[in-house]
Amino acid sequence: MSMTETDAAADREIVTTRVFPFSREVVFSAWSDPGQLALWWGPQGFTNTFQVFEFRSDGDWRFIMHGPDGAEYPNHSVFRVIRAPERIVFDHLSTHWFRVIADFEAVGPDQTRLTFRMQFETVAECERVKVFAVECNEQNFDRLAALLAANSIGSSAQ
Template identity: 50%
Template sequence: MNENQMASHKSAQVGDREIAITRLLDAPRELAFEAWTKPEHLSKWWGPQGFTSTFQRFELHPGGTWEFVMHSPEGVDFPNTNVFTEIVRPERIVFRHAVFPHFVATAAFEEQGGKTKLTYRTVFEETEAVFEQVKTYAAPGAEQTLDRLEALLAHLASK
């Protein structure tokens, strides 16, 4: 991604069983990484607009489990289980979503002049036909989730 594209602040691309979102976050890399790795922060922004999350387990290490339930505004519960496969502070977090829809997610954090370039990529293990259906809610849901991350970071940075 060149500097002109980053100037637009955010971008999203949906490919063959992959969703990639890039954001230039107005926060230092360490703070952005902390927002992803501390349950007290993560629980405030993880999930689409209007959703809340209840964490049951959060073991931040390779092989560790992150179990939680996302609660929709309509009262529907969505149990989730992720297994961390790689943690490189403050550069990268990789986890596998172990329930439907199955995917591997990578959050990469790059320092850019006091801000953070976040690249969040999910590669789905489902068939193309299933991915065609999943992407209709997964792509906008991921965008809304990262909007909520940006709002939390603005709040944390103002303290």
């Protein structure tokens, strides 16, 4: 790949990274278990109703995100790659197409670096979404961290 192709790919990508103080199996489980995923997916104040969750290659993921203002956002994605507990790749097909690549990297005992990439077809589409997606992705990770912490407290109390 030439430098021009690499630069162009970077211009069409939003990347969010965070280290979570949990094993990658635990973090991956919060993505692969629809019961957990529905609790934290989306920005602050959003809730989800999952209609279809086929966690396998070429499996459908259909759900409605309910905004804090009462608006509903139908979503349809298709899982492309599932490599537990390392990687999840899916294509978001609703409203505008983009690919999500989530990499789960063990970085120490019971620590996971989660790298979340949103890849768009054009720089213009990436720029349009970046205006709100960067903050929304951070809120999404905040909600994931809160769920993992609550699950950890709940499991240690038993």
